[in-house]
Amino acid sequence: MKNKQVWVLFSFCLLFFTSCVQSINRITWYLQEFLPGWVLIALLLLILYVVANGIFGIGCRDIQTRVARGINYLHRKPIIASYTAKATAIHKLKIIHNNLHQLQDKKQAESLLQEKIRLEGELKRRDLVTVVFGTGSSGKTSLIRVLTGKTIGTVNASMGSTDNCLQYRIHLTKSERGLILIDTPGILESGYQGHIREIKARWEASRADLILIVVDGDLRSQEEDILQSLIALGKRLILVLNKCDLLGEHEEEYLLRELRSKCRKLISPLDIVSASSVSEVPSISASGVSYLQPEIERLTNRITDILLKDGEELIISNVSMQCEYLYEASRWLLNQQRQIDAQKVIEHYMWISVGVIVVSEIPSLELISMAAVNTRMVVEIARLYGVTLDFAIAQALVSSMGHALVSLGILKSGMSLIGSALSLNTPILIISKAVQVVTLAWLTRLIGLSFITYFEQKQEWGEEGIDGVIQYYFDLNKRDRLLKHFLEVSYNRVVEPLKMAQRK
Template sequence: MVVKLQRPILVGGLGLSFSLWILQSWHHSIVQLSEFGLLSALAVGGGLWLFQQNRPKGSLEKLDGMPVDRATVESAIAKAEIVINQIAQEAENHIALEALQEKVAQLVLELDRQEIKLAVTGGKSVGKSTLIRVLESSWQQEIQQKVNFCETAPLFREVGERSHTVALAEVNQADFVLFLTNGDLTDSEFQVLQQLKAANQPTILVFNKQDQYLADERANVLLSLKQRMQNNVVATAVSPVPIKVRKHEADGSVQEWMEQPAPDIQQLTQQLSEVLLQQGQQLVWATTLRKARLLKAEAKNLLNGTRRDRATPVIEQYQWIAAAAAFANPVPALDILATAAINAQMVIDLGNIYQQKFSLEQAQTVAGTMGSLMLKLGLVELSTKAVSIVLKSNAITFVAGGVVQGVSAAYLTRVAGLSLVEYFEQQEIAIDSGTNLNLDKLRQTLQKVFQQNQQIAFLQGFVKQSVKRLLPEAQQVELVGVEKAVG
């Protein structure tokens, strides 16, 4: 078992001590070094020793986000299939159904895929194309597993260009990612690498063009990259800078020419070979797992859209029932909720749409819970005040006092219904019982939906629509005349 030191200061100190011992042993060779040269040699020695200690050796550590076994992936595919089957039951002619079914069938086949999809990405002019050519011409011939290389579009292009988004989409389809950089990470590069980590995308950071740095600079860059990336870093020189070769002939003449060094990719190919050998199958499973989860999310959004189309008329029906009841029997503002706004039958009807089964008693409990939350959050008083302000902009308030209560009841019923819909949409598919409410999530959802429906433009339109529902057309005409007279 390889023990890795995790204390950079201690390791650096050991490296410097090691360097001093080496320097003492070689004292006769470096007597003429200047003070600056000596300090540089010490720094390089410590940095290079640390780099060597952190190099991958022997067995490779398990990469982040890798599924434990095939059953984990099969379970994710099954969950996606459950959602797709639910769409087939509730909307058998849905336009996206056939495509979703084809995708889930393809995922099953993906489980046994043998070819590894390797994406090479990074900014512009970091050496992506050259690296792929070198790997295809040399390393690809040395391994048994087939690798399909994909060069993504350059990252970090001008604002408005789609290449960055396209590149990230290509990366998400890969089993493994080589992220190229030509120096220490920029903020943009680090953010993308964090996104890949959050998505459980196995990645190696490749410090390319290392030959363009002096030895001490190269060691510093490597050390910085390793600290920020937790050691998933290798250094390469895919297309080394040509070097001048000088040959002294016996006759005293000198011949000079430029020579192209061979690509330096040994660290990279060694680590890639170990990854494919030890974790090749799990790389495929990891990609399939990500695709299964994305497919489930896509299907869930489509299913929620279908259900919301069915839920909206139900909410509108009960909001106008609540408005009529409160308008016919005006009550104090704080009692609106208890008398009209929350209807247990609406809870049952919405629950049926979202496969959340409630008995009448359970629905009454849910209605009472939501009413209590609305009162505690101050939504009843806030909504009544907002409706009153809108109504006071015309003469209706002075003629028909019950309109305030009616419109407020309709508004609160709408907020309650939309909150239930959003809450149900967050639940897993086909839950048998809806009695176990998460009050914290329900409270957060209520606040969110209430804020979304507080815009003045929406309130003005809602009040106008409510007044048309509550007052006869003749009375509305009369009130318009009164409003003009008052104006």
């Protein structure tokens, strides 16, 4: 039944199409007598457009909307990206929360918690934080005065007039988002005070969503380096060539060209604008005294554009970057704590296994390596890293470590290394046992350290596998300073008790 309907519809369409072609053919043939060819083609195209518009609704406006929708879709990509960035940031904050609860140092935990709370608030922020940054006396405060329309801060011809970061909120028409402007002290000033002021300015810049770099001439090489480091931090920059009232038209254009060419790999040419934040300065000309007007329209237009198009993305990417730093800090603190605790565990097992061998018969080389690899030690280190290790799995790990020790020849090399170090001041009767026992403690240490790496790397040995890790710790621990310290401890823990046992 359905098939029949389709066929009827198809025949009807075919009939309609054929009669249309026939009629067009007839009309064209008829019109050919009166009209030239190009007018005929134009007329046919017009008819085609009207028919298409009527039947399929593909009008110019429709095409425009489709194109606009396409462009919007392209613009939506960053929005999708910022959703993902926001989700990642929220996830990171949850991990930070877990990490800080595992920290034993309460002060560290508290400061992490405060920062985490601040970042949670930042994720909901609507205003764009814009830091006004640059060398001393380039006109940062003056620019903020013009942008806010208020006489804020201190403006002075000498450098260092702003020595603290102060913030002001403004609202640019067209955007529902507010703009928080942060005035900062000048950078690249000499002296200790200048250095302290620069640290404050850089700190604010590192937290900004957008940075206005204010210059009043060409870029110095140090300024270029700073620009590069801010870009490396993922910051969006607008370079403002200020005091353009002091420049002739050609000079201003020349400087802008220079700046655009110097920064072509760092800043889009659209984001390099000139401005003048001078206000109420009398200018005397033939027509009398007039007052210079500030010129910041290009700058405000650019900021508004960025605010409208990229505001959300800039805020989210900045806050998620801060979440990432906090996450790394929390991981680092937790790792430090875990390493200290794991070292204590290793120390404990080093001397426990030594005790066992001191009172027993001298074991074979292979037995030493297996004994050194203490399953319980591995289980305890795992627990410190939040991993509950099944005893059987721990034993399997331990056994593969034993094989690595033998196959790499670490056991024999360790024994000869420690043998030659102990031979100088150990009585001949106990030297053989002392060497084996101290080697055992030393191997336990290497193995413990290797397992710390394994759990730190989320139960992965890394590119060079188990052999690479144990070899690394072997090479590290045979260095003079570390070996010397270890031998001093071993002498008191092993050689002295053996000497006493021998005397008895």
